[in-house]
Amino acid sequence: MWTVFTNLGDAAITLPVAAICAGWIALFDVRLALRLIGVLAVGAALVGATKIVYASWGIAIPADDFRVISGHTMLSTSIWMAAITLLLKWWRQPMLPGIVAGMVIGALTGFSRLVDHSHTLPEVISGWLLGALMALVFLRAAVHVEPVRFGAIWPTLSVLLVSTLAYGHKAPLQHLIETRSPQIRKHVPSVMAVLERIRYRLQSYDATSAR
Numbered sequence: 001m002w003t004v005f006t007n008l009g010d011a012a013i014t015l016p017v018a019a020i021c022a023g024w025i026a027l028f029d030v031r032l033a034l035r036l037i038g039v040l041a042v043g044a045a046l047v048g049a050t051k052i053v054y055a056s057w058g059i060a061i062p063a064d065d066f067r068v069i070s071g072h073t074m075l076s077t078s079i080w081m082a083a084i085t086l087l088l089k090w091w092r093q094p095m096l097p098g099i100v101a102g103m104v105i106g107a108l109t110g111f112s113r114l115v116d117h118s119h120t121l122p123e124v125i126s127g128w129l130l131g132a133l134m135a136l137v138f139l140r141a142a143v144h145v146e147p148v149r150f151g152a153i154w155p156t157l158s159v160l161l162v163s164t165l166a167y168g169h170k171a172p173l174q175h176l177i178e179t180r181s182p183q184i185r186k187h188v189p190s191v192m193a194v195l196e197r198i199r200y201r202l203q204s205y206d207a208t209s210a211r
Contacts, residue, residue: 002112009076009109011171016162018079021086024155028147036082036138043078043134047071047127048173065120070113070127071173077106077131082138083159090152095143099135106131 007013018040026033050068053059060067081102088098110124119127 002108002115005076005105005109005112006072006116007168008080008105009072009112010169011071011075011173012169013163013166014075014079015171016166017083017159020155020158020162021079021083024150024158025086025142025147027150029145032141032145035141039134039138040078043074043130044071046130047074064122066122066126067120068123069130070110070119070123072113073106073110073119073124073127074131074134076109077103077128078134079131080105081132081135082142085135085139086142087152087156087159089142090147090155092152095139099139102135103128103132 018036022033022036025036047069048071051071054067079102081099084101085095085098089095106128110119110128113119113124114121
């Protein structure tokens with residue numbers, strides 16, 4: 001049973017659903033579509049950063065049993081909150097049930113990650129809170145935008161079609177992070193050296209300008 005919610009939070013289904021929503025939004029408001037892409041990118045970047053840091057250097061918070069933010073929980077919460085709420089808006093229905101439904105789906109996805117021992121409770125909670133925050137940042141702008149009447153049936157059918165086709169597939173993001181982490185760790189000293197050189201030159205420039 002719980003694998004259903006794990007699948008609903010996988011990037012293989014959530015990212016295509018987000019892309020479909022962004023595409024429909026772009027038909028009447030490109031800036032709003034970019035806002036959706038932007039908030040999801042920020043959320044994904046934060047999740048990815050914790051995973052890269054842990055996979056590369058093993059940095060975690062043992063006292064709180066926290067290693068990484070749950071990506072499944074974050075994606076499930078943010079994208080299903082946004083998608084369901086948008087569909088309700090396009091059907092001229094209240095948006096609050098969509099927000100609640102998305103948060104519930106996200107919470108159940110998080111619980112499924114606890115059941116299969118993929119994440120700890122702090123990791124799931126952080127993913128759920130981050131996903132809800134990202135969705136609310138987007139929906140705060142979306143609530144004031146009236147869509148062009150292209151017909152709610154077509155966005156709904158496209159989301160259902162993409163969800164059906166993508167359901168059960170798994171995105172290889174975790175595998176990529178784990179396999180690329182040694183290379184990231186290897187190149188970090190070079191990056192830090194470049195940054196230190198830039199900082200030294202800026203300090204030298206400031207000292208020269210002050211004379």
